[in-house]
Amino acid sequence: DAGVIQSPRHEVTEMGQEVTLRCKPISGHNSLFWYRQTMMRGLELLIYFNNNVPIDDSGMPEDRFSAKMPNASFSTLKIQPSEPRDSAVYFCASSLRGFSGNTIYFGEGSWLTVV
Amino acid sequence: GNSVTQMEGPVTLSEEAFLTINCTYTATGYPSLFWYVQYPGEGLQLLLKATKADDKGSNKGFEATYRKETTSFHLEKGSVQVSDSAVYFCALSRYSGGGADGLTFGKGTHLIIQP
Numbered sequence: 001d002a003g004v005i006q007s008p009r010h011e012v013t014e015m016g017q018e019v020t021l022r023c024k025p026i027s028g029h030n031s032l033f034w035y036r037q038t039m040m041r042g043l044e045l046l047i048y049f050n051n052n053v054p055i056d057d058s059g060m061p062e063d064r065f066s067a068k069m070p071n072a073s074f075s076t077l078k079i080q081p082s083e084p085r086d087s088a089v090y091f092c093a094s095s096l097r098g099f100s101g102n103t104i105y106f107g108e109g110s111w112l113t114v115v
Numbered sequence: 116g117n118s119v120t121q122m123e124g125p126v127t128l129s130e131e132a133f134l135t136i137n138c139t140y141t142a143t144g145y146p147s148l149f150w151y152v153q154y155p156g157e158g159l160q161l162l163l164k165a166t167k168a169d170d171k172g173s174n175k176g177f178e179a180t181y182r183k184e185t186t187s188f189h190l191e192k193g194s195v196q197v198s199d200s201a202v203y204f205c206a207l208s209r210y211s212g213g214g215a216d217g218l219t220f221g222k223g224t225h226l227i228i229q230p
Binding site (some may be wrong): 044048 | 147149151157158159160161164166174204208209217218219220221222
């Protein structure tokens with residue numbers, strides 16, 4: 001069974017450029033999460049979707065960040081314009097919503113560097 | 116709100132030593148508790164979990180017991196190996212009336228095992 005698939009794995013971009021990160025969740029999962037990991041702040045939940053609908057985006061840092069989930073098998077996280085402080089590892093994760101003990105499965109991450 | 120506190124490390128041990136990584140939490144309701152592990156350059160993988168008080172999660176020689184009276188979920192292993200070197204994250208489920216809504220993570224503990 002394929003896990004959560006993220007692309008690109010690594011991206012280096014210049015400040016001011018648009019960055020789009022992509023995610024394919026595990027088939028059959030109905031919840032999708034975007035996390036950001038930095039040394040300073042650890043793992044932060046940015047946004048999550050349930051049945052393709054954004055439920056909580058209170059973790060999105062500012063208007064430069066946006067996320068969409070047009071269907072059950074695809075999501076994007078976009079940063080426009082990007083800034084050096086956005087450099088981080090961005091993880092997508094998915095799960096079956098309903099029981100608090102359901103495991104959340106993570107992708108391998110998109111390592112973003114903004115110069 | 117919900118939060119997780121764990122020792123940050125780095126924790127350095129010799130091979131075959133006994134390991135304890137402390138984790139305490141604050142939460143409303145009855146969350147599920149998790150330990151995730153992150154190897155260098157990879158995403159997070161579930162190590163073990165417990166979904167109710169007094170449950171013990173175990174996997175690959177690691178164990179943790181859900182202690183509601185002390186709000187703790189300490190990770191233990193009797194004899195560590197060099198291959199256990201990684202970052203370990205304690206987490207609890209966020210839960211709303213509709214179901215589990217992601218995880219709140221501790222800052223992570225960097226474990227280094229020396230031969």
